[in-house]
Amino acid sequence: NAGVTQTPKFQVLKTGQSMTLQCAQDMNHEYMSWYRQDPGMGLRLIHYSVGAGITDQGEVPNGYNVSRSTTEDFPLRLLSAAPSQTSVYFCASRKRQEGQPQHFGDGTRLSIL
């Protein structure tokens, strides 16, 4: 049982490049989320999904796309990377029952030059 797995762990991009951050969970969790973590701002919700085929925007969705074709996977796409997207990105998942805690991946550290 690997939990929440994020790849890659580190990535450097040039402005304007696109890329996909991968997230997979093997706990059969219905809910999955993407957060970005910036100094002094805690974790901010980018996008989330309550099940396969269903996604919704969080606090800071601009510049990011998501899809949820399976229960296990929830990739985050940067369409045209900008320096403001330099951050640490965390994927999380949880069961749908009320109050269930989030399980977090180890994060992807992304730098945009």
Next chain:
Amino acid sequence: AQSVTQPDIHITVSEGASLELRCNYSYGATPYLFWYVQSPGQGLQLLLKYFSGDTLVQGIKGFEAEFKRSQSSFNLRKPSVHWSDAAEYFCACLSSNTGKLIFGQGTTLQVKP
């Protein structure tokens, strides 16, 4: 709107001293509240959670937290801090309506020998 505030950005305590990290929330209904810890370069680990019932909850690593509805607070405590407790601590509130988890800005704990 739902929000979480951690008033202290940085706290330094001596090893063996007691610790209290503050958390205030703003939420219309009874919240689901969590404390997470993040060591450098790592993901977030759940310390404890409050759903309902007993307002004093026990967590891992000797931590506890007390829910005080009248003060809209959920402060984290530990009677005797160990050097390994140095990390960043996040308070979070889960909305039962949307399933979104909202984080505070985080408190960095430094432990002096």
